Amino acid sequence: MFEEWTRDGIVTLRPNLERFDTATAPEFKRKIHEIADRGDRIIVLDLSRTEYIDSTALGALVSGFKAVAPDGRLVLCGISVAVETMLSITRMDRILPAFPDEESAREALAGSVR
Amino acid sequence: MKTARRAAVRVESRAEAFPRIHATLTSVLPPWLPESVRHRLAICLGEAFQNAVVHAWGHEDGWVEVRVALDDDHVVIDVVDGGAGMTDADRRRLATAELPDLDRIPLSALPEGGYGFGILRSVMDEIEYTSGRGRNRLRMTKRIGESAAHTPVEPV
Numbered sequence: 001m002f003e004e005w006t007r008d009g010i011v012t013l014r015p016n017l018e019r020f021d022t023a024t025a026p027e028f029k030r031k032i033h034e035i036a037d038r039g040d041r042i043i044v045l046d047l048s049r050t051e052y053i054d055s056t057a058l059g060a061l062v063s064g065f066k067a068v069a070p071d072g073r074l075v076l077c078g079i080s081v082a083v084e085t086m087l088s089i090t091r092m093d094r095i096l097p098a099f100p101d102e103e104s105a106r107e108a109l110a111g112s113v114r
Numbered sequence: 115m116k117t118a119r120r121a122a123v124r125v126e127s128r129a130e131a132f133p134r135i136h137a138t139l140t141s142v143l144p145p146w147l148p149e150s151v152r153h154r155l156a157i158c159l160g161e162a163f164q165n166a167v168v169h170a171w172g173h174e175d176g177w178v179e180v181r182v183a184l185d186d187d188h189v190v191i192d193v194v195d196g197g198a199g200m201t202d203a204d205r206r207r208l209a210t211a212e213l214p215d216l217d218r219i220p221l222s223a224l225p226e227g228g229y230g231f232g233i234l235r236s237v238m239d240e241i242e243y244t245s246g247r248g249r250n251r252l253r254m255t256k257r258i259g260e261s262a263a264h265t266p267v268e269p270v
Contacts, residue, residue, distance in 0.1 A: 019129070021129060023129060052160070054160055054161060055161055055227075055229040055230040059226045059227035060226070062225070062226050063226040065221070065224075066222060069221065069222065081149065081153055082153050082156065082157070085150065085154060089157065089213075089236055089237060090233065090236075091213065091216055095216065095221060
């Protein structure tokens with residue numbers, strides 16, 4: 001369900017989920033907490049394979065944000081217009097910045113790595 | 115309301131049926147409607163549908179009917195199910211829910227769920243929930259008037 005890799009102290013997590021919703025949000029939440037709990041708190045969430053998220057998945061993203069806070073970062077990349085719209089409606093785009101692709105997200109996070 | 119277009123579909127109460135109800139919504143929306151509004155309507159339809167699947171039917175086999183009607187000024191989306199009706203507490207939440215104000219709530223206290231009704235109330239202009247005779251209906255209305263005034267919708 002997830003692909004994950006670490007490079008230069010930054011974890012990229014990519015859900016292989018076209019729909020990120022009530023059915024899959026609990027597993028995502030478990031996964032991102034597992035990453036944060038082991039001390040990896042600079043995370044790029046690559047949503048390039050995800051077309052749609054619902055409000056339950058949004059709650060899971062908030063949970064991920066809180067799991068890495070306050071010293072870590074969770075950013076998104078490759079989001080669809082539908083995902084962007086969900087973040088915009090709920091104003092969560094203010095706490096979950098999005099970048100066009102993984103590389104630009106990593107560049108933005110490079111200064112956060114200790 | 116003078117209806118210019120309408121469409122309806124009945125699907126099984128499973129998340130996998132969403133593309134079919136989404137297609138029903140899309141078939142009614144006028145071509146000039148901005149993408150941003152289309153996505154907002156689709157998100158609300160998804161939330162209402164999910165609510166019927168998860169809460170009304172409790173993931174059990176059932177049906178959900180979606181009816182979409184369009185006139186010059188409004189899109190009206192009805193999501194109807196035959197499952198359990200909303201509790202009084204849910205109805206109150208539907209009538210009052212707000213999305214968190216990030217300027218006022220400490221980020222550490224942000225809720226990790228319960229955004230659905232706030233999303234509906236944030237996007238839609240009117241929301242009405244009725245229940246009776248074994249059917250529940252969530253009616254969501256969105257005004258699209260100003261644009262429609264300049265681009266008449268072809269009657270069907």
